[in-house]
Structure formats: C-alpha cells, structure tokens
Amino acid sequence: MSRSSKVWLGLALAAALALPAFAQGGKTGLGRSALPEEIKAWDIDVRPDGLGLPPGKGSVKDGETLFLERCAACHGEFAEGVGRWPVLAGGQGTMMADRPEKTIGSFWPDLSTAFDYIRRAMPYGNAQSLTADETYAIVAFLLNMNNIVKDDFVLSRENFLTVKMPNAAAFYDDDREKAEKHFWNRTPCMTNCKPDTRITGRAAVLDVTPDGGDKSIKVE
Amino acid sequence: MTERKDRPASRRGFLAAAAGAGALAATGRANAQAPKPDPAITEPQDWNRHLGPGVDHAPYGKPSKFEAGVVRRHVGWLTADTVSSINFTPLHQLDGIVTPNGLCFERHHAGVAEIEPTKHRLMIHGLVEKPLVFTMDDLKRFPGRVNKLYFLECAANGGMEWRGAQLNGCQFTHGMIHNVWYTGIPLKTLLDEAGVRTNAKWLLAEGADASSMTRSIPIEKAMKDCLVVWGMNGEALRAEQGYPLRLVVPGWEGNMWIKWLRRLEVGEQPWQQREETSKYTDLLADGRSRRFTFVMDAKSVVTNPSPQAPLRHKGPNVLTGLAWSGRGAIARVDVSIDGGKNWQNARIDGPVLPMSLTRFYVDFDWQGQDLLIQSRAMDETGYVQPTKDELRKVRGVNSIYHNNGIQTWHVKPNGETENVEIL
Structure with missing residues (x-):
C-alpha cells in the first residue's frame, strides 16, 4: 500500500467513526403511518364500556343453532363442557365452595369479554370466522344458558350495556402490598424456629406425576 | 506398523493377567479385595480410536445424545389437548442462571404460530399522535438497542400445589419459568415515536397467533422497563417463544409477555380481556377475586x-x-x-x-x-x-x-x- 493510499484510508475511517448519532428522545422517522383500513382490520377488541362493538344483533334461538353446530363438540350442547374443555354455563353460587365452577355466568365480570374473546379466538381452530350477528347470537345463547336472559332475548349493540353480569362486583384490584404486608420486613428466624415438624402429605401417594428421568435409587 | 499394533494387545494381555492374579490373590482374604483397575481407563474406547464426524455434520449443533433425557415435559391430565397447553422446564437438569433456548417452557393458547418475518408487522394506534406500522427491518434500525436478562414465570407456576403436595418433581412444581438474555428495544422508544397522548392510561398488546392473545398493561409499566424483543440468548426468538417478536414485561406474570406481538393499542382504561378476568385473577376464600395481580412475588x-x-x-x-x-x-x-x-x-x-x-x-x-x-x-x-x-x-x-x-x-x-x- 502506498503512502498516499494509507492516508486516504485513514481519512475514510475517521469519517466512518464520526457517524452522527441520534439524539435521545428524538423521532427517528422509522416505520410509516398506519392506514385507517389497516387499523380497522386488526382493531377488533371490545371494551366493557361498549367501545369496539360492531353493529348487529342475534337471538338466543339463532345462537342455539350456531352453538350446536360450531361450539358444542368441545363445550357441550348446554355449554356444560366436554371432557376437559371449558365449562361455559352453570356454577353460580360456587365461588366459596370446595370446588368452584368458574363460568361466564358464575365468574366473568364483563359481558364484553365473552363477545371479544369469541370474536377473536373462537371457534377453536377457525378463529375470526363468525360474523358480527353470529357472535351476538352465540353470546345471547350463552347468557340464556346461564339464566341471565330469557329464551326470547335478542342481543344487540344497542342493548348490550343493559346486561348485568352476576359476579361483576366480586373483583377488586391487587392489594397484596397491603393485605399481605406481614410478608415484608420480617426478620426471618434462623435457629429453633419450631418445636417439631411432621409430614402431612406426600406427592407419591397421589401418583399423578408423568414418568421422566431415572428414579431408580442406588446409594453408594 | 506391526509393532505398534502388537504393543497395545500385549499390554492388555498383561493387565488382564495382572487383574486375574489380583482376583486369585483376593480369594484367600475375605474382606480386603485389591482394587480392580477401571475398564473405562484400561480398555481403549471407540471414541478414542475411531474418527468422529467432521465439521458441518450438524450445522446447527444439538446437545450430546447422552443428554437426550434433558427435555421439556408436559402433564397430560392438566389440559384438554397439547395445542392449548403448557410444558415445563427441566430445572433439575440445569445449572447457572441462563435457560437454554430449546428448554424454555412453552405455553400456547392456539399452538405455535409459524410467522414469516418479512410478513410480520407491528402496529401502534389508539391514543397516539401518529398511528404507525413497523416491519422487522424497521424495528432493528431503531437506536438504543439493549440486552437484558429476565425471568419469565407463568402466574400458574405451582398452581397444582395449593391443596397439598401433588406433583413429584421440581420440573412440574416449579418449571413454568425460564431466564433468558433478550435483545431488542425499550417499548418506550416505540411509544415515543408514535407520541402517546396525555390521557393514555393503558396499553393493549396483541399477538398474531390463532388465539390473538391480548393483555392490558398499565402505561407506566410500558414506559418504565418493557421491551420489544427479537433475540433470545444471542439468536432469534424460537418460534415457540414468539418469533419474530415478543413483549418483555420484567418481573410480571408471563401471560402478559405477548408472543408473536403484532399490535399495541393505547387507551384510557383496561380492556378486561379473557386473560385478565376469567383467567389470571385470584379467587380468594371469601369468594371475591383479586385482579391485576401482575407482579411475581419472591x-x-x-x-x-x-x-x-x-x-x-x-x-x-x-x-x-x-x-x-x-x-x-x-x-x-x-x-x-x-x-x-x-x-x-x-x-x-x-x-x-x-x-x-x-x-x-x-x-x-x-x-x-x-x-x-x-x-x-x-x-x-x-x-x-x-x-x-x-x-x-x-x-x-x-x-x-x-x-x-x-x-x-x-x-x-x-x-x-x-x-x-x-x-
């Protein structure tokens, strides 16, 4: 390499190292504007205040036909659930029972959640295939199976907010830092922390663990 | 050559004779057996003699075949099928603090989405000055890229143990967790680019899988330390961990770390989605339920x-x-x-x-x-x-x-x- 070309290389490197940096907090101009049609295609969420509900309506009766056809294979004809698939109806009054049955009627605080979820994720394996009217009808049927509306009910965008969910008042925001304050700033005991200890339960008795790994024992 | 071939043979013969002599000698003494030479040392092993595979035999390397038992496992009776299900990280077979990519537990609601990265888009809209769409290339050109190590724990980790000891293995009792080095950019960078309006309080994150998984996240958390990432432990995200893009919500329950992230909507109230009402709320003994219990306790x-x-x-x-x-x-x-x-x-x-x-x-x-x-x-x-x-x-x-x-x-x-x- 000649002396002059070395000089040129040096200058080029200096220029490369002096690349302008972006100021923190400044806009980069990366990406592009989202078009209204694009936002409309993806923005299908529905909020408890009704924001996002599409125009449309559906009856309990139509919902029953649709449910039997598209949903009952997993959720059962009466939304009672098949096998381990979710139970969608019943269970009201069991939230303090030994085995609570959490369903749309017994547990879900907002009706919009049912509409939103069915619209975005159901039927399982064929998501977003239902029309707005079909979704209203299936939600109406599920409300009926949960004894929240009568057999002749027609759910629509207009009357959606009039439906009251039975368990809505039972939810409150995380209060662990107050309700479980005693878990903080304790000085943990290090010696003679309890008089005696005894085993009260064993996992092996239940025998519900899948096989995995060599559990044969040979101590050396 | 002949000489070299013969030498080990005669050496083995000598050792075998010596071992035999030792055994004979030991017969006369009940308890004091002379130590036997270890065949792992005295016998030549196949791998010590024959040539192994060359470079590029496995262009993407896998663990030794003798580690074939180090795998994620699921519990069949927990869920109706394996498509909307969970498996568990084999914590008992790992050490250090980084979870290898192929062993990070999986939780899917509609199976693994296989997304072609050139067709992936991330949209930001709602209460912003300018709704935006980004390609993967756009995201990787943003300034301020970071690498962070965080645990992701499913809120249901240990959920089968509330009533008593049930599953016999820390893989099953504690394995809904992994710890990964993430590469990406702060979520704040993207929100600032779009310009969040002053009345914004919540963010809805949505995935591109067949469940269109959604969670509402408080805007303060989104601006504080959430990341939008494409890398895990130095390579691209695995498909089962949200390739090509996922949300990282440090210290908060794993369900919020939306995989296959495609949409961020800014709003003034939570959306009360299925995963924050019917699931991931904590039913207490009095019949009431805590919601938005985001933080994972120590x-x-x-x-x-x-x-x-x-x-x-x-x-x-x-x-x-x-x-x-x-x-x-x-x-x-x-x-x-x-x-x-x-x-x-x-x-x-x-x-x-x-x-x-x-x-x-x-x-x-x-x-x-x-x-x-x-x-x-x-x-x-x-x-x-x-x-x-x-x-x-x-x-x-x-x-x-x-x-x-x-x-x-x-x-x-x-x-x-x-x-x-x-x-």
Whole structure:
C-alpha cells in the first residue's frame, strides 16, 4: 500500500467513526403511518364500556343453532363442557365452595369479554370466522344458558350495556402490598424456629406425576 | 506398523493377567479385595480410536445424545389437548442462571404460530399522535438497542400445589419459568415515536397467533422497563417463544409477555380481556377475586436434590437451587435441612440481577439421614418468601395463581426424594 493510499484510508475511517448519532428522545422517522383500513382490520377488541362493538344483533334461538353446530363438540350442547374443555354455563353460587365452577355466568365480570374473546379466538381452530350477528347470537345463547336472559332475548349493540353480569362486583384490584404486608420486613428466624415438624402429605401417594428421568435409587 | 499394533494387545494381555492374579490373590482374604483397575481407563474406547464426524455434520449443533433425557415435559391430565397447553422446564437438569433456548417452557393458547418475518408487522394506534406500522427491518434500525436478562414465570407456576403436595418433581412444581438474555428495544422508544397522548392510561398488546392473545398493561409499566424483543440468548426468538417478536414485561406474570406481538393499542382504561378476568385473577376464600395481580412475588426452590434428582452418594454432596423476585434483586437465600427448624445462609454464585433467576448453593455432607429440605428467598424490598400455610391463611386454596410458598423435599435414607407437605 502506498503512502498516499494509507492516508486516504485513514481519512475514510475517521469519517466512518464520526457517524452522527441520534439524539435521545428524538423521532427517528422509522416505520410509516398506519392506514385507517389497516387499523380497522386488526382493531377488533371490545371494551366493557361498549367501545369496539360492531353493529348487529342475534337471538338466543339463532345462537342455539350456531352453538350446536360450531361450539358444542368441545363445550357441550348446554355449554356444560366436554371432557376437559371449558365449562361455559352453570356454577353460580360456587365461588366459596370446595370446588368452584368458574363460568361466564358464575365468574366473568364483563359481558364484553365473552363477545371479544369469541370474536377473536373462537371457534377453536377457525378463529375470526363468525360474523358480527353470529357472535351476538352465540353470546345471547350463552347468557340464556346461564339464566341471565330469557329464551326470547335478542342481543344487540344497542342493548348490550343493559346486561348485568352476576359476579361483576366480586373483583377488586391487587392489594397484596397491603393485605399481605406481614410478608415484608420480617426478620426471618434462623435457629429453633419450631418445636417439631411432621409430614402431612406426600406427592407419591397421589401418583399423578408423568414418568421422566431415572428414579431408580442406588446409594453408594 | 506391526509393532505398534502388537504393543497395545500385549499390554492388555498383561493387565488382564495382572487383574486375574489380583482376583486369585483376593480369594484367600475375605474382606480386603485389591482394587480392580477401571475398564473405562484400561480398555481403549471407540471414541478414542475411531474418527468422529467432521465439521458441518450438524450445522446447527444439538446437545450430546447422552443428554437426550434433558427435555421439556408436559402433564397430560392438566389440559384438554397439547395445542392449548403448557410444558415445563427441566430445572433439575440445569445449572447457572441462563435457560437454554430449546428448554424454555412453552405455553400456547392456539399452538405455535409459524410467522414469516418479512410478513410480520407491528402496529401502534389508539391514543397516539401518529398511528404507525413497523416491519422487522424497521424495528432493528431503531437506536438504543439493549440486552437484558429476565425471568419469565407463568402466574400458574405451582398452581397444582395449593391443596397439598401433588406433583413429584421440581420440573412440574416449579418449571413454568425460564431466564433468558433478550435483545431488542425499550417499548418506550416505540411509544415515543408514535407520541402517546396525555390521557393514555393503558396499553393493549396483541399477538398474531390463532388465539390473538391480548393483555392490558398499565402505561407506566410500558414506559418504565418493557421491551420489544427479537433475540433470545444471542439468536432469534424460537418460534415457540414468539418469533419474530415478543413483549418483555420484567418481573410480571408471563401471560402478559405477548408472543408473536403484532399490535399495541393505547387507551384510557383496561380492556378486561379473557386473560385478565376469567383467567389470571385470584379467587380468594371469601369468594371475591383479586385482579391485576401482575407482579411475581419472591420465590425459590431447591432443584437438587429433588424428586427427579435424588441423592446417590453418601459423603460430600452439592445442594443447589434458584431464587427470583418480580420486585427486584434477590438479597438472600436461606436453606433448611430439618423442615424449617434451623436455617443457614446459602452461597449465591453468579450475577445477582433484578428480576432474574439467581443461583444458590449449599455444599453439604450426607450420611444417609432423613432430610426435609426447604429454601427461603428474600428480595431487596424486604419481602420474605412465606410458607405455603402462611399463603393459604390469606388466600385460601382456590386462587390457582401466584403460589410462591416454600417448597419441602423429603430425602429418605435410600436417597429417594419426595415432594411433601409438612407442619
């Protein structure tokens, strides 16, 4: 390499190292504007205040036909659930029972959640295939199976907010830092922390663990 | 050549004769057998003689075939099918604090979406000055790229243990967790680019999978430390971890870390989606339910010994485990071998980072006695991991999520180790 070309290389490197940096907090101009049609295609969420509900309506009766056809294979004809698939109806009054049955009627605080979820994720394996009217009808049927509306009910965008969910008042925001304050700033005991200890339960008795790994024992 | 071939043969012959002589000599003495040479040393092994595969035999390398048992496992009876299901990280077979990509537990609601990255888009809209769409290339050109190590724990980790000891293995009781180095950009960078309006309070994140998974996230958290990432442990995200793009929500329940991230909507109230109302709410004994219990409380578990990794030798042994907290860094870990009567400080090794797994050890001598092993984590906020009974006293047994109670393993005189409940 000649002396002059070395000089040129040096200058080029200096220029490369002096690349302008972006100021923190400044806009980069990366990406592009989202078009209204694009936002409309993806923005299908529905909020408890009704924001996002599409125009449309559906009856309990139509919902029953649709449910039997598209949903009952997993959720059962009466939304009672098949096998381990979710139970969608019943269970009201069991939230303090030994085995609570959490369903749309017994547990879900907002009706919009049912509409939103069915619209975005159901039927399982064929998501977003239902029309707005079909979704209203299936939600109406599920409300009926949960004894929240009568057999002749027609759910629509207009009357959606009039439906009251039975368990809505039972939810409150995380209060662990107050309700479980005693878990903080304790000085943990290090010696003679309890008089005696005894085993009260064993996992092996239940025998519900899948096989995995060599559990044969040979101590050396 | 002939000479070289003959030498090992004659050497083996000599050793065999010597061993035979030793055995003969030992017959006369009942208890004092002369030590036998180890064939792993005296016999030439195949791999010591024959050539192995060359470079590029496996262009993407896999673990040794002898490690084939180190895998994620699922519990068949937990879910209706494997498409909307969960499996578990084999914590008892790992060490250090980084989870290998292929062993990070999976939780899908509609199976693994296989997304072509050139067709992936991320949209930001709602209460912003300018709704935007980004390609993967756009995202990778943003300034301020970061690398962060964080644990991701499913809120349901330990959920099967509320009523008592049920699953026999820390893979199953604690394996809905992994710890990964993420590469990406702060979510704040993208929100600033779009210009969040002053009345914004919440953010809805949505995935591109067949469940269109959604969660509402408070805007303060989104602006504080959330990341939008495309890399894990130095390479691209695995498909089952959200390739090509996922959300990272440090210290908060794993369900919020939306995989296959395609949409961020800014709003003034939460959306009350299925995953934050019917699921991931904590039903308490009085019939009421806590919601938005986002933070993962401090927790720890001894990974060895544990039911899948029993003790096999008397004498020196290594007890090890993991501790973590969604509220910050781990300050201390204590270990008990007598069911919580007496405790000692564990030795912490490796980096202690906020909202990351932390590795601890106790080197101990075992003479075949029964052990009731427990670990207890403390974090930098002063939170002390409670016992399971202390938790049940506040929450009952039906809350499913956020079980961070102290785990007990019973090591029996034969080394077998079992998941137990104690008083």
